[in-house]
Amino acid sequence: MVPAGLACFDFDWSLIDTDSDRFVIEYLSPVLRHKLDTSPMQWTDLQNECLKEYHDQGGSGQKIRESLTKIPLDSKMIQACQLLHSKGWVLAIISDANQVYIEGILEHYGIKNLFSAIITNPAFWDVQDRLHIQRLIPADGTPHGCPTGVCSLNICKGQEVDKLLLNLNSGTTGSTVIASLDKAAAPLRMLYVGDGRNDYCPALRMNSSEDIYFVRKGRSLEKYLNKAESPEIQKAILSRIVYWDRAGEILSELQSTL
Numbered sequence: 001m002v003p004a005g006l007a008c009f010d011f012d013w014s015l016i017d018t019d020s021d022r023f024v025i026e027y028l029s030p031v032l033r034h035k036l037d038t039s040p041m042q043w044t045d046l047q048n049e050c051l052k053e054y055h056d057q058g059g060s061g062q063k064i065r066e067s068l069t070k071i072p073l074d075s076k077m078i079q080a081c082q083l084l085h086s087k088g089w090v091l092a093i094i095s096d097a098n099q100v101y102i103e104g105i106l107e108h109y110g111i112k113n114l115f116s117a118i119i120t121n122p123a124f125w126d127v128q129d130r131l132h133i134q135r136l137i138p139a140d141g142t143p144h145g146c147p148t149g150v151c152s153l154n155i156c157k158g159q160e161v162d163k164l165l166l167n168l169n170s171g172t173t174g175s176t177v178i179a180s181l182d183k184a185a186a187p188l189r190m191l192y193v194g195d196g197r198n199d200y201c202p203a204l205r206m207n208s209s210e211d212i213y214f215v216r217k218g219r220s221l222e223k224y225l226n227k228a229e230s231p232e233i234q235k236a237i238l239s240r241i242v243y244w245d246r247a248g249e250i251l252s253e254l255q256s257t258l
């Protein structure tokens, strides 16, 4: 079956209503919270370093798993995902958080099955129940070389969308076989939900006014798109832009356009 479209979600402050990395560390320890705000270390490496310190000081994996069940996720966002899924859309998460947090949170809310792909930093529990987080592109790996200047060192979300589209054409997403797209068919309809500057690059992959770019109000992506001195930034976006604050606004938009 040909999918109705590809719906990509950023995770932190997009699918969920917080920053998962920050939320977990703040839940675990005020000392590590201070470290998050003051260390110059690369963000993903810093998460891993904080979790190492937490474990070295006797912190339990159980408390980390418990913190994931406290993460806020709007029920209207769940309904939006369920609606897209029921209408035959392929859902994907592209995030600079990590696999363990994202999967744990989706499982807690019972919606992991809605997503065909989760593209993010790898994470795993070792035999001592310590959580490790790694960069999607390792420090010694080939840099993504994205020219937009908005992407993090360890992930270019635009290139990840390119790979998803390629996989949809060949009928696979990672190890999961999903609906294959007829190459002769019309271009796949897309939507993207994001809040941060690094959610700009993937929106450059949407080429139609039928596509929807959901940009969260009051966060860095909205500011970046509306820089008065750089109108070309927003001009490069060919999709329709919908600014949103609460998940209910995304749900209403989808209910009226899908």
Ligand SMILES: [Mg+2]
Binding pocket: 010, 011, 012, 013, 014, 194, 195, 196
């Ligand atoms: Mg975000």
Ligand SMILES: [Zn+2]
Binding pocket: 146, 147, 148, 151, 156, 157, 158, 159, 201, 202
């Ligand atoms: Zn990029």
